[in-house]
Amino acid sequence: MVTHIPAAAERVATDAVSGADGGRRRRRTRERRDALRGWAFITPTVVLVAVLFLAPIGLVLVMSGSQWSLLGGFQGMNSPDNFRNVLADPLLGDAVSFTLRYTALTTVILMPVAFFLALLVQESRRWNNLLRTAILVPSALGIASASLLFYALYSPQIGPLNPILARLGLMDLNSSILGTPGGALWATVVLIVWRFAGYYMILTMVGLQAIPRELYEAASLDGASRITQLRRITLPLLRPTIAMTLILSIAGSLLAFDQFYILTKGGPNNSTLTVVLLIYRYAFETKRDLGMAAALSVLVLVVLVAVSVLQLRALGVSRKEGDR
Amino acid sequence: MSATRFRPRAAAVMAGGLLVTGLAACGGDGGGGGETTGSGGGTAAASGEGVDDGTELTMWTRAPLERQAINAVEAYNATHENQVALEILPNDDVEGMVGSAAQTDSLPDILAGDVVRIPYWTEQGIFTDLTDQIGSLENVDDLQEGHIDAGTLDGAMHTLPFVTDISVMVWNKDLYEQAGLDPEAGPTTLDEFVEHAQAVAALDQDGVAGSYLSGQSGGALVFTLLPTIWASGEEVLNDDGTEAMLDGEAAQAVYSAYRELAETPNGLGAGSREETGATWTAPFQEGNIGVMPYPYTAVTGMFEDAAFEVGVAAIPGVDGGGSTFLGGDAIGISRSSENVDQAWNFMAWLMSDDAQQTVFADNNDTAASLTVLADGYADADPRTEVANATVADGRTPVARNFNEAFNAAGSPWQLLIQDAVWGEESAIGSHNDAVNAVLAP
Numbered sequence: 001m002v003t004h005i006p007a008a009a010e011r012v013a014t015d016a017v018s019g020a021d022g023g024r025r026r027r028r029t030r031e032r033r034d035a036l037r038g039w040a041f042i043t044p045t046v047v048l049v050a051v052l053f054l055a056p057i058g059l060v061l062v063m064s065g066s067q068w069s070l071l072g073g074f075q076g077m078n079s080p081d082n083f084r085n086v087l088a089d090p091l092l093g094d095a096v097s098f099t100l101r102y103t104a105l106t107t108v109i110l111m112p113v114a115f116f117l118a119l120l121v122q123e124s125r126r127w128n129n130l131l132r133t134a135i136l137v138p139s140a141l142g143i144a145s146a147s148l149l150f151y152a153l154y155s156p157q158i159g160p161l162n163p164i165l166a167r168l169g170l171m172d173l174n175s176s177i178l179g180t181p182g183g184a185l186w187a188t189v190v191l192i193v194w195r196f197a198g199y200y201m202i203l204t205m206v207g208l209q210a211i212p213r214e215l216y217e218a219a220s221l222d223g224a225s226r227i228t229q230l231r232r233i234t235l236p237l238l239r240p241t242i243a244m245t246l247i248l249s250i251a252g253s254l255l256a257f258d259q260f261y262i263l264t265k266g267g268p269n270n271s272t273l274t275v276v277l278l279i280y281r282y283a284f285e286t287k288r289d290l291g292m293a294a295a296l297s298v299l300v301l302v303v304l305v306a307v308s309v310l311q312l313r314a315l316g317v318s319r320k321e322g323d324r
Numbered sequence: 325m326s327a328t329r330f331r332p333r334a335a336a337v338m339a340g341g342l343l344v345t346g347l348a349a350c351g352g353d354g355g356g357g358g359e360t361t362g363s364g365g366g367t368a369a370a371s372g373e374g375v376d377d378g379t380e381l382t383m384w385t386r387a388p389l390e391r392q393a394i395n396a397v398e399a400y401n402a403t404h405e406n407q408v409a410l411e412i413l414p415n416d417d418v419e420g421m422v423g424s425a426a427q428t429d430s431l432p433d434i435l436a437g438d439v440v441r442i443p444y445w446t447e448q449g450i451f452t453d454l455t456d457q458i459g460s461l462e463n464v465d466d467l468q469e470g471h472i473d474a475g476t477l478d479g480a481m482h483t484l485p486f487v488t489d490i491s492v493m494v495w496n497k498d499l500y501e502q503a504g505l506d507p508e509a510g511p512t513t514l515d516e517f518v519e520h521a522q523a524v525a526a527l528d529q530d531g532v533a534g535s536y537l538s539g540q541s542g543g544a545l546v547f548t549l550l551p552t553i554w555a556s557g558e559e560v561l562n563d564d565g566t567e568a569m570l571d572g573e574a575a576q577a578v579y580s581a582y583r584e585l586a587e588t589p590n591g592l593g594a595g596s597r598e599e600t601g602a603t604w605t606a607p608f609q610e611g612n613i614g615v616m617p618y619p620y621t622a623v624t625g626m627f628e629d630a631a632f633e634v635g636v637a638a639i640p641g642v643d644g645g646g647s648t649f650l651g652g653d654a655i656g657i658s659r660s661s662e663n664v665d666q667a668w669n670f671m672a673w674l675m676s677d678d679a680q681q682t683v684f685a686d687n688n689d690t691a692a693s694l695t696v697l698a699d700g701y702a703d704a705d706p707r708t709e710v711a712n713a714t715v716a717d718g719r720t721p722v723a724r725n726f727n728e729a730f731n732a733a734g735s736p737w738q739l740l741i742q743d744a745v746w747g748e749e750s751a752i753g754s755h756n757d758a759v760n761a762v763l764a765p
Contacts, residue, residue: 070423071448090758091734156595157603172594179598267540268598269742270734284420286728286735286762288444 057301063294070288082295086282092296094270095278102185102274103253106192110249111242113193114200121201122208136198143195147262150191154178154263181271184264188272191259196252200245207241208234243315247308254304275300372460374669378405381667382432384422385486386415389653392487392621393436396674396683404673406666408434419727426450431658433667436486439654440546440726442474443565447724451475451482451656457668458484461675468692470720471654482656484671485692487621487684489652490718491547492711493517493640494608494623495615497633499524499532503614510637511615513644514552518581524614525590533593535585535616536608537745541601542738543731546721547649548617548639549741552578554719555641561763565723568759570740571752577642579744579752586745597746600733619651620711624688627705636707638714648718652690690715729762736762 065079086092117135121128138146153159154177166173171183178184211234219229235242257276260266266273266281273281275296283293385393390412397410411432413421418437422445425431437445445451458464458472458481468485475483497507503523511517521534538544550560556574561567569575585591593607605622607613611632617639626634638646655674657667673679677696684691685700688708693700697712723729730737740755 069448070419071426071445071450073427157606175595176598179595265600265733267600267733269540269739273734281732284423286732288419288423 060294060297063290064298066291068289068291068294070283070290078291082289082291083299086292086296086299089278091270091273091278092275095273095275098272099254099256099274102189102256102272103250105185105189106253107246107249109189110193110196110200111245113197114204114245117197117201118204118208122205132201135201138195138197139199139202141195143258144262146191146195147259150187151263154187178264179268181268184268184272188259188263191263192253192256196249200249203245203248204238204241207238211237239315243312246315247311250311251304251308254300254307373672374457374667375665376405376669377666378407379663379666381406381408381434381663381670382411383408383434383436383670384411384413384418384432385436385653386413386418386438388415389436389487389489389621392684392687392689395687395689396486396679399679399683400670400673404669406669408670422450426660429660431660433657433661433663434655434670435658436653436655438731439471439474439651439720440543440731442471442483442654442656443477443722444724444727446475446477446482446656449659452659452661452664453480453482454484454657454668454671455479455481457672461672463675463677463693463695466694467675468650468694468715468718470650470718471652471692474654474720474722475656483654484656484675485652486655486674487652488650488690488692488715490620490648490650490690490711490714491551491617491639492620492623492648492714493615493637494618495520495635495637496524496608496611496613497635498611499527499614499632500635503527507633507635510635512637512640514577514581514640514642517615517640518584520615521585521591522588525585525588528590531594531612532614533590533607533612534588534614535582535591536593536599536604536613537582537596537616537741538599538601538604539597539742539745540599540733540738541604542733542735544599544601544604545738545741546730547619547651549578550719550721551617551639551647551649552641555639555645555647555717556643557641557645561721561723565721565726566763566765568729568756568763570737570756570759574642576752579741579749582745583749597742620690621652623711624705624708627688627707634707636710638710638717646714646717648714650715650718650720723763724765725762729759 064082065077067075067078067081069075121132121135141149153161156162156173156176159177161177162171162173165171165177171177176183177187215233215237216229219233224232255276256274257280260272260274260277261280264272266277279293279296279300281287282296283290287293383393383397393410393412397408401407415438419441422431422435422437426448431450435445435450461467468488471483471485471488472481475481493510495510500507500520503520503526505520505523511520517535523534524532525534538548553560553572553574556577558572558574559569560575561569582592586596593613595607605619608616608618609622609626609630611630620636623634623636639648640646655671657664657671661667674683675693677693677700680691680693680696681700683689685696685704688704690712691697691700694716697715701708701712729735736755736758740752740759743749743751743755
């Protein structure tokens with residue numbers, strides 16, 4: 001059975017290219033059978049995509065055009081009121097600008113850290129396995145669990161950091177690290193870098209190890225220094241990996257929710273309110289309006305798609321990959 | 325080749341899409357029961373005591389009132405055929421869980437909720453109309469009104485008082501003595517409150533402060549600050565809860581009192597400005613605060629356990645008087661309950677003077693029955709009587725969007741207090757406008 005698949009696929013492909021020639025009817029029934037079988041093979045995927053991806057998006061699109069309260073449910077269409085209400089909300093501007101700042105900050109810090117960690121542990125030297133494991137362990141923790149862990153660390157009542165920072169003269173012993181806008185932002189950035197550095201390090205390592213050894217050998221023979229090798233070989237050949245990690249980091253940061261929901265609840269005074277936290281508030285806390293939450297979700301989705309496409313373009317990944 | 329080109333982009337799009345849509349969609353099931361009026365529950369109205377036939381009833385309440393809820397349910401289960409299974413929800417998750425249960429018609433039989441959330445729930449048709457049943461209660465006029473009013477919509481009643489949580493002024497008698505104040509006399513005016521707090525602050529002891537404020541918790545702030553405004557004869561909301569008057573004379577006096585304390589060294593405890601409400605009762609409990617408005621449910625435990633003596637009085641107005649915030653939870657029967665008569669049996673029993681006595685009064689908790697409040701605390705601590713006496717002058721603010729305007733994290737009311745006490749005083753007016761924008765229908 002299994003051997004039929006590539007054969008059938010090949011036949012369909014060659015037929016499509018070479019066009020029809022003789023024995024039409026038999027071939028047609030065979031084609032139909034092949035096509036049916038093909039559909040049978042992709043059906044699970046189609047169903048999964050439809051149920052898990054298309055249906056929710058469809059539902060959110062409908063919701064965004066309806067009056068749909070958390071407790072009362074669907075109460076008729078009201079398009080485009082939800083979008084108007086969302087865009088008129090004074091909190092939206094603050095949330096967008098904070099989310100962008102947070103995204104820039106985490107990405108600018110996280111990417112180089114991950115890159116240098118990957119360079120550091122790339123060679124298999126004596127301690128590197130231990131080092132790799134140690135750096136990767138936080139990635140095994142869920143963001144929510146990690147946030148709770150840091151919540152305890154930052155707590156002025158039970159956390160160990162307050163006395164340390166107080167002794168260094170950086171803050172008052174009894175005030176909270178999460179109590180000021182700057183403190184809350186940096187506390188979250190530290191958490192995220194700790195949680196994700198290992199993950200991005202592994203991704204970068206895979207990219208590094210895909211670069212052929214011979215290139216470095218040849219460059220060494222030509223007398224290129226380590227820095228030149230890094231600039232002329234590693235970075236250019238790592239471009240697809242860098243693009244991928246950048247997109248993951250930026251998309252992930254734009255969608256930041258768990259860490260802020262647990263650590264700061266958007267506080268103090270809405271200074272760490274992210275866009276997704278605002279969606280959550282619309283749906284479950286303040287407006288209790290699923291319609292408005294859906295409208296903002298649709299806007300975020302559109303922006304996210306646009307940002308990802310622009311990024312791929314800007315990094316030149318699509319063309320280069322296609323041509324190579 | 326084109327596959328490699330497509331994949332990263334598609335993956336980014338899909339990842340983004342799934343994450344975003346997953347979040348917004350999880351509250352809805354696509355069905356959407358469009359019930360918007362406060363009727364429902366297919367069973368014919370039963371009056372009197374309801375039915376006690378061994379039915380399993382489900383009930384939800386929230387974590388802060390866990391102790392009182394368990395007392396009530398255990399007492400009922402021990403004496404009735406019906407058995408109530410109690411589920412405790414985390415305070416922050418209540419709205420979301422009730423919302424998703426409402427959309428899938430899986431609400432519990434009996435639902436208790438923060439009284440400030442009740443008007444909105446009632447309007448959204450969460451509760452069964454209990455007008456006939458409540459009307460048939462013998463002692464309905466003897467029950468604390470705030471929690472019934474909160475669930476009354478167009479004359480139809482839906483809720484009864486469950487746990488009453490009131491705010492009182494408490495002071496640390498030990499610190500008062502050290503500061504040269506009369507430990508038996510708490511503040512009777514707003515000025516005295518400031519004077520007392522400043523006297524304690526002047527002790528300049530390590531970690532000790534005059535007073536404390538939960539600056540980032542809108543819920544704690546209404547609970548502690550509004551009674552002074554009411555006691556001064558001013559209103560906070562108009563009758564239908566669509567307009568706020570948070571820039572009135574008494575309100576301004578409250579803000580400047582706390583501003584004065586904030587500017588006094590040790591005037592307000594460290595962390596007041598950043599306190600999100602999770603630990604706002606702790607500093608007083610640890611004996612580090614001189615005088616502050618405080619939830620009475622947290623006071624009774626301190627009579628025996630605290631290392632210092634606690635004084636209790638009504639929260640005073642600007643020039644005297646007293647009032648309290650009638651908070652806590654109201655209770656009703658959900659629209660999806662199929663055991664309305666049995667659930668009513670629990671509620672009717674809970675309203676009886678006997679139950680009010682054993683469940684609440686005997687545990688030093690505040691009863692909802694005025695008769696029990698007056699007579700049921702003969703053996704109780706005299707401070708409980710002082711607290712109970714405030715109920716008659718207490719208030720529950722009722723507004724459809726109260727939660728968003730006041731209680732929610734980062735609410736305009738929270739921002740108002742932040743500016744009024746620590747920031748730009750001149751912004752009070754514009755914050756009041758922001759509160760009004762939320763309250764307006």
